[in-house]
Amino acid sequence: MATKVFMEALSPTMEEGRLVKWLKNEGDAVKSGEALAEVETDKAIMELVARGDGVLRKRLINEGDSAPVGTLAGVIATADENIDALIAGAGSPAPAAAAPAPEKVVAGQQETAGASSVPRSGEEAQAEASTPPQQKVADIPPAISGGAPRTPVAPAAPAGNAAPAKGDVRSSPLARRLASERGLDLNGVQGSGPNGRIIKRDIEAAAAAGAAAPRAAAAAAPSAPVIPREGDFHDEPLSSIRKTIARRLGESIGPIPTFYLTAEFDLTRVMEMRKAMAELGDEFKVSVNDVLLKATAVALSQHPEVNAHWLGDKIRYHNRVHLGMAVATADGLIVPVIWDADRKRMSEISREAKELAKRARERKLKPEEFTGSTFSVSNLGMFGIDQFTAIINPPEAGILAIGTSEEKLVVVNGESVVRNRVRVTMSCDHRIIDGAVGAKFLQTLRRLIENPLMLVY
Amino acid sequence: MPVITYRDALGAAIREEMQRDDRVFLMGEEVAVYQGAYKVSKGFLQEFGEMRVVDTPITELGFAGVGVGAAMVGLRPVIEFMTWNFALLALDQVVNAAAKMLYMSGGQYKMPIVFRGPNGAALQLSAQHSQAWESWLAHIPGLKVIAPGTPYDAKGLLKSAIRDDNPVCVLEGEMLYNTKGEVPDEEYLIPLGKAELKREGEHCSIITHGKMVLVAMQCADQLAKEGINIDVVDLRTIRPMDVEAIGESVKKTNRAVVLEEGWEMCGVGAQVVDYIQRDCFDYLDAPVVRVHQADTPMPYAKGLEKAAKPDLPKAIAAVRKVMYLD
Numbered sequence: 079m080a081t082k083v084f085m086e087a088l089s090p091t092m093e094e095g096r097l098v099k100w101l102k103n104e105g106d107a108v109k110s111g112e113a114l115a116e117v118e119t120d121k122a123i124m125e126l127v128a129r130g131d132g133v134l135r136k137r138l139i140n141e142g143d144s145a146p147v148g149t150l151a152g153v154i155a156t157a158d159e160n161i162d163a164l165i166a167g168a169g170s171p172a173p174a175a176a177a178p179a180p181e182k183v184v185a186g187q188q189e190t191a192g193a194s195s196v197p198r199s200g201e202e203a204q205a206e207a208s209t210p211p212q213q214k215v216a217d218i219p220p221a222i223s224g225g226a227p228r229t230p231v232a233p234a235a236p237a238g239n240a241a242p243a244k245g246d247v248r249s250s251p252l253a254r255r256l257a258s259e260r261g262l263d264l265n266g267v268q269g270s271g272p273n274g275r276i277i278k279r280d281i282e283a284a285a286a287a288g289a290a291a292p293r294a295a296a297a298a299a300p301s302a303p304v305i306p307r308e309g310d311f312h313d314e315p316l317s318s319i320r321k322t323i324a325r326r327l328g329e330s331i332g333p334i335p336t337f338y339l340t341a342e343f344d345l346t347r348v349m350e351m352r353k354a355m356a357e358l359g360d361e362f363k364v365s366v367n368d369v370l371l372k373a374t375a376v377a378l379s380q381h382p383e384v385n386a387h388w389l390g391d392k393i394r395y396h397n398r399v400h401l402g403m404a405v406a407t408a409d410g411l412i413v414p415v416i417w418d419a420d421r422k423r424m425s426e427i428s429r430e431a432k433e434l435a436k437r438a439r440e441r442k443l444k445p446e447e448f449t450g451s452t453f454s455v456s457n458l459g460m461f462g463i464d465q466f467t468a469i470i471n472p473p474e475a476g477i478l479a480i481g482t483s484e485e486k487l488v489v490v491n492g493e494s495v496v497r498n499r500v501r502v503t504m505s506c507d508h509r510i511i512d513g514a515v516g517a518k519f520l521q522t523l524r525r526l527i528e529n530p531l532m533l534v535y
Numbered sequence: 536m537p538v539i540t541y542r543d544a545l546g547a548a549i550r551e552e553m554q555r556d557d558r559v560f561l562m563g564e565e566v567a568v569y570q571g572a573y574k575v576s577k578g579f580l581q582e583f584g585e586m587r588v589v590d591t592p593i594t595e596l597g598f599a600g601v602g603v604g605a606a607m608v609g610l611r612p613v614i615e616f617m618t619w620n621f622a623l624l625a626l627d628q629v630v631n632a633a634a635k636m637l638y639m640s641g642g643q644y645k646m647p648i649v650f651r652g653p654n655g656a657a658l659q660l661s662a663q664h665s666q667a668w669e670s671w672l673a674h675i676p677g678l679k680v681i682a683p684g685t686p687y688d689a690k691g692l693l694k695s696a697i698r699d700d701n702p703v704c705v706l707e708g709e710m711l712y713n714t715k716g717e718v719p720d721e722e723y724l725i726p727l728g729k730a731e732l733k734r735e736g737e738h739c740s741i742i743t744h745g746k747m748v749l750v751a752m753q754c755a756d757q758l759a760k761e762g763i764n765i766d767v768v769d770l771r772t773i774r775p776m777d778v779e780a781i782g783e784s785v786k787k788t789n790r791a792v793v794l795e796e797g798w799e800m801c802g803v804g805a806q807v808v809d810y811i812q813r814d815c816f817d818y819l820d821a822p823v824v825r826v827h828q829a830d831t832p833m834p835y836a837k838g839l840e841k842a843a844k845p846d847l848p849k850a851i852a853a854v855r856k857v858m859y860l861d
Contacts, residue, residue: 251816251817254817278789
């Protein structure tokens with residue numbers, strides 16, 4: 079039986095993917111689970127894997143082209159199976175359809191632009207995505223550049239036609255729980271159980287496709303932008319991650335009524351503590367950032383009113399503290415998550431923060447490692463920034479921006495003394511946090527940071 | 536560690552408890568002079584005398600009632616039924632007297648009595664003598680029900696049963712009496728209500744008890760050759776049931792087979808599945824599958840009897856089904 083290959087949702091927020099490279103040629107034998115192609119999502123380069131055994135009979139997306147999640151990307155079947163019917167709706171380059179009416183493609187584009195906020199039908203998506211380059215009409219830009227401004231579909235919306243039928247995705251309770259924990263859309267997952275039921279191994283395969291990305295990413299990661307020596311500028315198309323950042327943060331600064339609270343904390347005791355720990359051996363060294371992460375997590379556990387998500391019609395207050403930490407990478411910002419940060423020892427936080435930052439820079443994060451944060455922290459101290467305001471990572475209630483820690487002249491009991499100080503600014507979503515609530519949270523944070531022994535209390 | 540039979544492990548448990556506490560006595564058909572229909576009480580008459588090792592007429596309801604009365608006045612009787620099939624006649628004393636005495640006397644009478652005997656099908660004993668009674672007994676509030684599957688468990692559980700102040704029904708495996716296992720010389724007790732993970736694996740749980748523990752272990756051995764590792768949960772006590780042990784295993788493996796000797800309808804497995812769906816719903820990757828006796832009186836004909844009984848091939852087929860391998 080033939081198996082359709084779809085552009086799958088390889089990250090929780092992925093709405094379209096760019097097919098970087100096919101790893102199999104038409105006519106190659108493939109096995110279920112084998113990588114078929116490399117796909118650039120909005121976060122990383124992942125492998126699209128086969129969901130069935132057979133021969134890769136047809137490749138329906140050209141290398142370099144982007145296609146929405148759910149688009150038919152290819153067909154796996156036995157060598158002699160008739161697959162015409164399967165690809166007929168996908169703008170087959172078979173002789174009969176060798177010259178697909180350009181109008182149809184244009185219509186598809188226009189319709190996409192016109193109905194930009196609703197998921198496009200699979201057929202339109204296929205028609206667009208699979209049009210071979212030589213058949214493209216000059217004024218129709220390739221899908222990657224998004225000729226028509228395309229408002230992204232909300233992540234929760236059904237992702238194209240990967241599902242057998244609307245509302246008919248069969249899945250085990252375990253698979254549903256795992257998918258929800260990992261932010262996977264079941265519509266993008268093909269089930270291998272009875273009657274196409276999605277079970278644990280299918281979720282793991284989908285997640286493994288994400289985990290398998292690093293190798294491919296190393297080869298295909300875009301290098302740092304190079305300014306041409308001759309010429310005053312250079313143009314670079316938006317990468318998927320930049321598009322996501324623009325969309326997400328645009329959403330944030332727009333509708334979120336944000337206010338900012340700044341406070342300066344004394345780090346004298348933090349420095350004493352770090353020094354005392356470092357004297358016990360290199361393995362006990364922690365950074366100021368580690369202490370701040372730990373203190374923030376503990377403060378959040380004491381202030382659930384700040385550890386919350388805005389969900390439109392309700393506010394979700396979290397009992398667990400999953401701390402997001404903004405990491406700058408060559409491609410842009412990403413926010414890996416330290417799960418249950420309030421319950422972790424400082425050494426664990428220190429180790430995990432380093433590891434996550436490293437993997438973020440290498441684009442090796444798995445989807446579950448950068449989703450699920452309940453509150454976030456951004457630190458630009460290492461760049462010598464005194465203080466700044468960070469943009470809230472929706473739907474979170476706030477974000478803490480940490481400036482540089484440095485020696486300053488301050489007045490204590492009427493005398494000028496030199497002290498280590500740090501400035502933090504908390505951006506608060508006023509729909510969730512009122513001024514006094516935010517201020518009380520910072521009060522707790524101050525108490526913890528100025529008396530770090532409280533962290534063991 | 537000494538290796539002894541299941542029957543000797545049971546005998547040792549009763550002997551030790553009779554030596555330890557002179558309120559404990561054994562009563563039933565053929566327990567004294569004949570030394571037990573299954574030779575569990577070998578040497579007892581000689582050691583303890585006829586006051587404490589009492590032969591009865593073939594009167595199950597009568598001697599069960601004598602036991603209940605003895606327990607009410609402070610003795611700790613161990614009542615042996617030649618098989619649980621015969622105990623059907625005594626169920627009024629077990630269910631209406633023993634199980635309810637503490638409750639109906641407002642706590643004035645304890646009921647430290649043990650009813651024990653072989654349970655389940657042996658070989659070609661036909662419809663009336665091949666029945667597994669655990670779901671009947673476990674249905675009753677006030678009773679505790681144990682079903683040991685190994686000599687070690689038989690001894691440790693029976694000793695705990697004799698020391699318990701409530702009526703405990705001990706379902707011994709007729710086909711298990713000759714099986715052997717390691718049993719230490721030193722005294723030990725196994726608490727009632729605690730299951731044991733007899734084997735660890737990550738792919739599928741088999742939840743079982745009594746004689747079927749052996750089948751589950753064989754099933755695990757066989758499937759291990761295919762790379763399928765089974766968690767074997769031996770309930771050991773049917774009531775009160777160790778729900779936590781079931782949950783722990785199923786949450787780990789996400790798949791379960793419930794294996795028992797009895798019939799399907801309202802069986803022990805039905806209760807286990809109910810616990811699983813309530814406590815482990817979000818952990819299930821496949822519907823739970825049950826293995827049990829065919830829904831029919833046990834046939835006498837050898838081939839039909841084999842077809843009706845739960846066995847190794849059926850257990851393996853169930854695991855393969857729950858693993859979506861077929």
